[in-house]
Amino acid sequence: MFGVDELGMDLGTSTLHMVVRGKGIVLSEPAYVAYDRQTRDVVAVGEQARRMYGRTPAGLVVERPLRDGRIRSFDLLSKMLRYFMRKVVGKRAAFRPRILLALPGGMAPSERQTLVDVMVDAGVRSVVPVDESVASAIGAGMRIDQPYGRMNIDVGGGRTNVSVFSFGHQIVWDILDVGGDKFDDAIIDYLRKKHNLLIGSRTAEELKINIGAARMRGTKLTMDACGRSLVSGLPRAVTVSSEEMIEALDEALRDMLIALHRIIERTPPELASDIFDEGITLSGGGAQLYGLDEVLSDQLKIRTTLADEPALCVAHGLSALIDDPDRYENIDLVSGSRSDRNVRD
Ligand SMILES: Nc1ncnc2c1ncn2[C@@H]1O[C@H](COP(=O)(O)OP(=O)(O)OP(=O)(O)O)[C@@H](O)[C@H]1O
Numbered sequence: 518m519f520g521v522d523e524l525g526m527d528l529g530t531s532t533l534h535m536v537v538r539g540k541g542i543v544l545s546e547p548a549y550v551a552y553d554r555q556t557r558d559v560v561a562v563g564e565q566a567r568r569m570y571g572r573t574p575a576g577l578v579v580e581r582p583l584r585d586g587r588i589r590s591f592d593l594l595s596k597m598l599r600y601f602m603r604k605v606v607g608k609r610a611a612f613r614p615r616i617l618l619a620l621p622g623g624m625a626p627s628e629r630q631t632l633v634d635v636m637v638d639a640g641v642r643s644v645v646p647v648d649e650s651v652a653s654a655i656g657a658g659m660r661i662d663q664p665y666g667r668m669n670i671d672v673g674g675g676r677t678n679v680s681v682f683s684f685g686h687q688i689v690w691d692i693l694d695v696g697g698d699k700f701d702d703a704i705i706d707y708l709r710k711k712h713n714l715l716i717g718s719r720t721a722e723e724l725k726i727n728i729g730a731a732r733m734r735g736t737k738l739t740m741d742a743c744g745r746s747l748v749s750g751l752p753r754a755v756t757v758s759s760e761e762m763i764e765a766l767d768e769a770l771r772d773m774l775i776a777l778h779r780i781i782e783r784t785p786p787e788l789a790s791d792i793f794d795e796g797i798t799l800s801g802g803g804a805q806l807y808g809l810d811e812v813l814s815d816q817l818k819i820r821t822t823l824a825d826e827p828a829l830c831v832a833h834g835l836s837a838l839i840d841d842p843d844r845y846e847n848i849d850l851v852s853g854s855r856s857d858r859n860v861r862d
């Protein structure tokens with residue numbers, strides 16, 4: 518199906534990964550763009566733009582063109598994609614690759630089409646869309662083409678994709694409005710309320726990664742969080758503990774569990790029984806929150822295992838699909854129109 522000029526792209530809302538046939542992952546960069554507010558000229562993309570986040574000079578803005586599973590700016594998205602394409606493909610105008618594109622879950626068909634147009638504009642010959650959840654499950658090493666029920670939960674930055682597969686089809690799926698960003702927001706909220714401290718989202722993310730926890734850690738960890746005191750208006754540092762993180766994340770995790778319960782309830786009994794036997798596979802960068810796998814195992818009463826390199830599962834899945842298409846020919850890359858979800862819900 519694919520020739521040498523074939524690429525894969527995991528267009529995540531936090532991180533973008535690109536893969537090349539036979540070469541695996543060749544690029545992983547934050548999906549950030551820095552631009553001049555007046556001229557809208559792009560001044561930095563990817564890692565460089567992310568480093569500027571929250572500390573830009575006046576007149577410059579750093580944004581994520583995709584957030585909460587939505588395209589926030591087509592113009593910026595298009596500029597970002599052009600930049601990354603050029604980085605991987607080079608400037609050769611004649612070289613127009615075909616691309617296997619993992620689309621953020623929950624995207625409306627019209628938005629998907631626009632995204633395809635943006636990609637073609639950025640220099641690709643044609644676009645083969647694949648659901649992020651399908652690529653993620655393949656990259657997590659799940660055999661989703663077998664006659665058994667298999668469940669994958671991909672906790673991304675913006676959203677959590679939940680899918681039950683059997684015979685290569687997605688039988689039950691949903692997209693939850695919770696992910697790494699929501700965890701960061703919950704930490705910001707918590708520090709504001711509990712310590713009268715306003716922190717930025719990068720600090721919140723650092724807290725989450727370094728001392729964040731869904732359940733008690735073996736040893737209590739602490740970290741200093743710097744921000745602005747809401748009382749004095751001056752910079753201040755507060756020592757925060759991992760136990761406080763559990764409190765901060767409690768509500769977001771509870772919402773996630775309620776939604777997961779509902780999806781399992783909607784799963785046909787035979788498939789639910791397979792999932793019970795086989796367990797749930799957890800992928801996505803956000804799934805690395807300390808103790809999340811154990812909390813899900815406990816609360817859902819189904820053994821839940823974190824995949825290897827969770828943040829790279831979608832990219833590895835795309836790589837596998839490009840390198841060995843015959844092996845996956847029985848898998849539906851895109852499930853029925855996702856717009857039916859809006860009707861049902
Ligand atoms: N060790 C860690 N502990 C907790 N969260 C983490 C860790 N490492 C990364 N994350 C979080 O993972 C999230 C990014 O995950 P991922 O790269 O899968 O998202 P994405 O694919 O870009 O987003 P989406 O799939 O929603 O479009 C971020 O919120 C990041 O803070």
Ligand SMILES: [Mg+2]
Binds near residue numbers: 674
């Ligand atoms: Mg993702």
